[in-house]
Amino acid sequence: MKTKQFLVLAAGFASLIFMTACNENNDASPEQAKLEIRLTDAPNSNIKEVWVDIKEIQVNIGDSTSWTPLTGVHPGVYNLLSLTDGRDTLLADATIPAGRLSQLRLILGEDNYIITHDGQKEMLTTPSAQQSGLKVQIHNDLTGGVLYRLVLDFDAAKSVVEAGNSGKYILKPVIRVLSFVPSGGIAKGFVAPDSVMSTIYAIKGPDTISSTATNNGNYQFRDIPAGNYEFHYYPAHDSFQTATKNVSVELGKITTVDTVFLQHK
Numbered sequence: 001m002k003t004k005q006f007l008v009l010a011a012g013f014a015s016l017i018f019m020t021a022c023n024e025n026n027d028a029s030p031e032q033a034k035l036e037i038r039l040t041d042a043p044n045s046n047i048k049e050v051w052v053d054i055k056e057i058q059v060n061i062g063d064s065t066s067w068t069p070l071t072g073v074h075p076g077v078y079n080l081l082s083l084t085d086g087r088d089t090l091l092a093d094a095t096i097p098a099g100r101l102s103q104l105r106l107i108l109g110e111d112n113y114i115i116t117h118d119g120q121k122e123m124l125t126t127p128s129a130q131q132s133g134l135k136v137q138i139h140n141d142l143t144g145g146v147l148y149r150l151v152l153d154f155d156a157a158k159s160v161v162e163a164g165n166s167g168k169y170i171l172k173p174v175i176r177v178l179s180f181v182p183s184g185g186i187a188k189g190f191v192a193p194d195s196v197m198s199t200i201y202a203i204k205g206p207d208t209i210s211s212t213a214t215n216n217g218n219y220q221f222r223d224i225p226a227g228n229y230e231f232h233y234y235p236a237h238d239s240f241q242t243a244t245k246n247v248s249v250e251l252g253k254i255t256t257v258d259t260v261f262l263q264h265k
Helices: 004-021
Strands: 033-039 049-061 076-079 087-096 099-108 111-115 121-124 132-144 147-153 160-162 170-171 175-182 186-192 196-204 207-213 217-224 229-236 245-250 255-258
Touching: 121 170, 121 217, 132 147, 132 175, 170 229, 186 229, 186 245, 196 217, 207 217, 245 255
Parallel strands: 033 147, 186 255
Antiparallel strands: 033 087, 049 076, 049 099, 049 111, 099 132, 111 121, 147 175, 160 170, 186 217, 196 207, 196 229, 229 245
């Protein structure tokens, strides 16, 4: 991690840093939110393995009645019982429109099965009512530029049902939202004059948490941890003085920093 002392040396390289520092912080769109979906489960003492074939994830945004497939989904056949004791797996890393996320649904394939404790493989049939997708109620607002982490608990113990005395098993998925939280906040602002490119460091205590650079005077830190920061501004032109501002970042919210007016030396 960079320290404050390092920043003094780094200021001399501000014009070079600008060429590479216009990263995703500046590219973030206020109309888009990031959604990370993870899957976990609790142990099941009766079955050795439960494999579920996840083909697609769709979302329902706002008041729309239509379903939109997510990009960035990782389809595959997942063993739910390998996702216990705090372990999870990444199902999707997607960008979706900011606003109200009403529901999502998992579209399953046909390769669903269990492995019993004596090593037998038993295919799982899925009731026709579930074939259109497994719906999960969300009803949360998403702020543009913020990364949200959604953890789904696919309860294998309740989802696998033995069909009477037939020895067959049915998959009746029980899924709940274990957690749905924003991972950080957004801080954005403007540096004048906008003709002077500047590098900005977000410093929390002795550490530099993130850095970015201005683009026509605008800058943005996306998805940084909540807390109190010192923002240090280093102009690329050595005829201007550096500047500092105290900034408070809140979880899942956008903080607009007062305009920084660079002063001549």
